[in-house]
Amino acid sequence: MTSAAVSVAPTEADPFLVLAGIRKAYPGVVALSGFSMQVRPGEVIGLVGENGAGKSTLMKILGGVVAPEAGTITIDGVEQPALSVADSMRAGIAFVHQELNLFDNLDVAANVYIGREPRTGGLFNIVDTGRQRQLVAPLLKRLGANFSPATPVAALSLAQRQMVEIAKALSMNARLVILDEPTSSLPLSETAKLLDVIAALKADGIAVIFISHRLNEIEQSADRVVVLRDGKLAGTLDKAEIEHDRMVKLMIGRDLKAQTSAPANPPGAVAMSVVGVRTGSFPAQQVSLELRNGEILGLAGLVGSGRTELARTMFGIDPIFGGHFELAGARFLPTHASQAVARGVFLVPEDRKGEGVLLDLPIAQNISLPNMADNARGLLVAGDKENATAEIQRRNLGIKAPSVATRAGALSGGNQQKVVLAKWLAMEPRVIIFDEPTRGIDVGAKSEIYRLMRALSDSGVAVLMISSDMEEVMGVSDRIAVMHEGRISGFLSRDQFTEENVLLLAVGKSLKSGARA
Amino acid sequence: MNKKDLGLLILIIVVGAVVTLMNSRFLLPVNIANTANLVGMFGLSALGQAFVIITGGIELSVGSMIALVGVLFVDFIANHNIPWPVAVLLMLLLAVVVGLFHGLLITKLKMQPFVVTLCGLLFYRGIARFYTQDSTAGFAFGQSFPDLEFLTAGRFYGVPNSFIALLILSAIMWVVLHRSVFGRYLYAVGKNEEAARFSGIKTWQVIVAAYVICQLLTIVSAIYFAMYTRSISPSSHGNFYELYAIAAAVLGGFSLKGGEGSIIGALLGVVLLQELQNLVILVGIPSSLNFAVMGGVILIGVLVDQQWSSFRDRRRILEAAKTNAPARPESTPAQ
Numbered sequence: 001m002t003s004a005a006v007s008v009a010p011t012e013a014d015p016f017l018v019l020a021g022i023r024k025a026y027p028g029v030v031a032l033s034g035f036s037m038q039v040r041p042g043e044v045i046g047l048v049g050e051n052g053a054g055k056s057t058l059m060k061i062l063g064g065v066v067a068p069e070a071g072t073i074t075i076d077g078v079e080q081p082a083l084s085v086a087d088s089m090r091a092g093i094a095f096v097h098q099e100l101n102l103f104d105n106l107d108v109a110a111n112v113y114i115g116r117e118p119r120t121g122g123l124f125n126i127v128d129t130g131r132q133r134q135l136v137a138p139l140l141k142r143l144g145a146n147f148s149p150a151t152p153v154a155a156l157s158l159a160q161r162q163m164v165e166i167a168k169a170l171s172m173n174a175r176l177v178i179l180d181e182p183t184s185s186l187p188l189s190e191t192a193k194l195l196d197v198i199a200a201l202k203a204d205g206i207a208v209i210f211i212s213h214r215l216n217e218i219e220q221s222a223d224r225v226v227v228l229r230d231g232k233l234a235g236t237l238d239k240a241e242i243e244h245d246r247m248v249k250l251m252i253g254r255d256l257k258a259q260t261s262a263p264a265n266p267p268g269a270v271a272m273s274v275v276g277v278r279t280g281s282f283p284a285q286q287v288s289l290e291l292r293n294g295e296i297l298g299l300a301g302l303v304g305s306g307r308t309e310l311a312r313t314m315f316g317i318d319p320i321f322g323g324h325f326e327l328a329g330a331r332f333l334p335t336h337a338s339q340a341v342a343r344g345v346f347l348v349p350e351d352r353k354g355e356g357v358l359l360d361l362p363i364a365q366n367i368s369l370p371n372m373a374d375n376a377r378g379l380l381v382a383g384d385k386e387n388a389t390a391e392i393q394r395r396n397l398g399i400k401a402p403s404v405a406t407r408a409g410a411l412s413g414g415n416q417q418k419v420v421l422a423k424w425l426a427m428e429p430r431v432i433i434f435d436e437p438t439r440g441i442d443v444g445a446k447s448e449i450y451r452l453m454r455a456l457s458d459s460g461v462a463v464l465m466i467s468s469d470m471e472e473v474m475g476v477s478d479r480i481a482v483m484h485e486g487r488i489s490g491f492l493s494r495d496q497f498t499e500e501n502v503l504l505l506a507v508g509k510s511l512k513s514g515a516r517a
Numbered sequence: 518m519n520k521k522d523l524g525l526l527i528l529i530i531v532v533g534a535v536v537t538l539m540n541s542r543f544l545l546p547v548n549i550a551n552t553a554n555l556v557g558m559f560g561l562s563a564l565g566q567a568f569v570i571i572t573g574g575i576e577l578s579v580g581s582m583i584a585l586v587g588v589l590f591v592d593f594i595a596n597h598n599i600p601w602p603v604a605v606l607l608m609l610l611l612a613v614v615v616g617l618f619h620g621l622l623i624t625k626l627k628m629q630p631f632v633v634t635l636c637g638l639l640f641y642r643g644i645a646r647f648y649t650q651d652s653t654a655g656f657a658f659g660q661s662f663p664d665l666e667f668l669t670a671g672r673f674y675g676v677p678n679s680f681i682a683l684l685i686l687s688a689i690m691w692v693v694l695h696r697s698v699f700g701r702y703l704y705a706v707g708k709n710e711e712a713a714r715f716s717g718i719k720t721w722q723v724i725v726a727a728y729v730i731c732q733l734l735t736i737v738s739a740i741y742f743a744m745y746t747r748s749i750s751p752s753s754h755g756n757f758y759e760l761y762a763i764a765a766a767v768l769g770g771f772s773l774k775g776g777e778g779s780i781i782g783a784l785l786g787v788v789l790l791q792e793l794q795n796l797v798i799l800v801g802i803p804s805s806l807n808f809a810v811m812g813g814v815i816l817i818g819v820l821v822d823q824q825w826s827s828f829r830d831r832r833r834i835l836e837a838a839k840t841n842a843p844a845r846p847e848s849t850p851a852q
Contacts, residue, residue: 361704380697
């Protein structure tokens with residue numbers, strides 16, 4: 001992604017930020033120990049590691065929020081044991097967090113200068129909106145933004161909003177911009193835009209630390225990769241060494257088997273079909289597709305292309321505005337999730353904490369919730385049945401928890417996702433829809449989720465997987481459907497799986513010769 | 518009984534002991550029986566409120582419904598010669614209708630519980646006053662309903678029957694809330710309605726049922742209040758009773774965000790509130806300070822409870838830090 005103009009060797013400049021022997025422990029956890037790294041101007045550093053590897057702690061130390069217990073931080077040759085928030089800002093360290101801190105109701109310029117607005121002076125001394133916009137315009141230009149300082153933030157896409165955050169960093173003379181998982185909720189085309197912005201920052205001599213679980217993006221953009229594992233530096237890879245498998249090996253300390261998995265059997269009969277369905281978000285468009293037993297159908301597309309709405313409609317959460325579903329040949333028009341659940345159509349939702357698990361309830365109660373009929377005697381809950389059911393699922397899925405009485409909220413993201421899956425596996429699934437099943441889940445747990453999906457599919461269940469992660473879509477699916485603005489823009493069979501094809505369909509173009517759409 | 522309930526029980530005993538030291542009449546059977554009667558009546562409406570609060574909702578029309586049912590019930594049996602069992606059934610039917618009405622407005626038409634039931638508070642009070650032309654509803658001289666009076670205002674071996682009714686209904690409601698599938702759904706809906714819906718639970722039915730249960734228990738308490746006072750002035754009867762019920766639930770460990778609380782907790786909350794009322798009288802605090810005492814105690818109670826649990830969390834983390842075992846605090850510190 002880096003443009004040709006930027007071929008400055010990263011080793012030329014001296015590092016302006018040096019961390020040496022950093023250690024930080026929390027009660028019961030050593031978050032970081034003996035960690036050292038250097039940051040040079042204009043360098044793009046990929047920072048990878050599983051959840052819990054110490055990335056967040058490192059960010060907090062750089063931001064001056066947390067003080068390390070040992071080690072030194074040297075900025076421009078001045079050595080100090082810890083940074084304050086003010087030190088960090090003075091040194092030009094800026095953060096773009098996963099959750100953006102923008103005001104939807106204000107325009108771009110106002111967001112960039114929030115809290116330090118230029119004033120008109122004089123009697124009223126009000127905000128000088130005109131000057132504010134003039135100041136922001138060149139920043140946006142530097143980033144290659146295609147929107148104006150006067151655009152309301154509410155009208156911007158997620159990647160554009162990230163640009164606003166980065167513009168804010170530039171306005172404060174940032175020398176190091178830290179991007180924390182910027183692409184995890186970005187659709188494919190937007191990701192490319194963000195990588196261009198990173199290249200633009202690099203060209204300006206600004207250093208970037210890019211944290212991501214998506215290793216192919218790191219491969220494309222980083223000059224150097226720093227891998228953290230269990231709070232320690234697991235290794236550093238130089239430009240030439242940056243390679244997917246090597247990063248994974250360093251992250252988890254072992255080789256990960258290839259993520260692509262082939263189905264055990266050829267796809268079976270049609271389990272569920274979507275026939276000319278119209279959803280609330282794109283009522284003018286119709287969607288038709290077929291889910292087959294024993295097949296994993298990947299559903300790719302941009303965020304906002306109507307994939308989640310389709311899943312919600314199939315599951316009876318959102319109302320259907322035309323067309324119908326067919327389940328084993330019979331018409332199926334769910335008006336409530338309970339009807340989908342009763343027919344064996346299950347959804348593992350995108351928003352795990354909001355819609356998937358009840359964080360305050362024990363694992364066992366989460367698993368039994370949709371199926372109280374089998375976990376009750378008459379009108380009363382049968383705790384013994386409930387625990388037995390949950391125990392079986394805990395063992396089958398390898399949910400890492402002391403017992404099924406553990407609160408779901410105490411589990412890691414990957415294990416929470418397994419609890420969501422367990423509640424459906426404890427029943428009899430015919431169709432399972434996964435909406436972004438591995439978002440925010442670390443590499444080890446990801447591959448376990450993939451294995452479970454494949455096992456489900458091989459047992460004859462029809463699987464629909466919505467994913468914005470290119471690697472995941474191409475690695476896991478047997479067939480890919482791509483959505484664009486509420487319609488299916490094309491299907492890809494395994495021999496047509498290329499990033500280019502998925503992207504073409506996702507932006508609504510048709511495939512090049514020899515491909516069916 | 519969890520630690521929270523135990524703490525509340527100890528507080529009740531300590532306050533009781535202090536009041537006894539200051540005025541030994543506290544332990545006289547007549548005082549205990551009177552307080553038990555009030556606990557019984559207020560407890561019934563607090564139980565109802567508890568079910569609504571569990572779902573994250575609120576029912577503000579309780580006091581007005583107590584007034585409306587009071588005037589209707591007394592008028593039916595005193596002036597229209599409707600047999601009292603029939604009148605009771607009619608009142609329960611009214612409870613179901615009102616509960617359904619509130620519940621459906623909240624779930625199907627997506628109105629906020631506070632708004633719906635606030636309008637109910639105004640509406641039912643207005644209807645009650647209109648029904649009697651703002652005059653007091655009561656019984657004629659010498660008019661008597663021995664069976665009804667025994668069941669409501671009577672005593673069984675010295676124990677007020679209202680209190681016995683509360684014990685019986687609490688036992689039933691305990692099973693419903695803590696042991697039944699419906700109770701499980703109530704907690705699930707209260708903790709995270711979306712996640713419950715995504716598990717295939719008909720959350721709207723659960724919420725509507727909670728409002729119906731609330732109205733049913735409220736109306737039972739309304740009949741007790743009516744037979745206890747025997748004369749119902751529609752503009753003042755039952756004023757603020759919804760707030761007593763909410764206060765008891767909050768004191769008993771319920772969270773207004775929903776998903777938290779127990780029947781035992783609600784009952785202990787009611788007992789503590791009534792004990793405080795009793796304290797004001799017995800210790801000789803000016804009765805005009807009644808509300809001030811209640812407000813102060815509830816504020817301190819909830820404050821201590823929350824500070825205590827965050828203190829416990831911190832202590833657990835510190836202990837885990839000493840032993841070097843992996844900590845499992847409520848909020849994981851790193852990453």
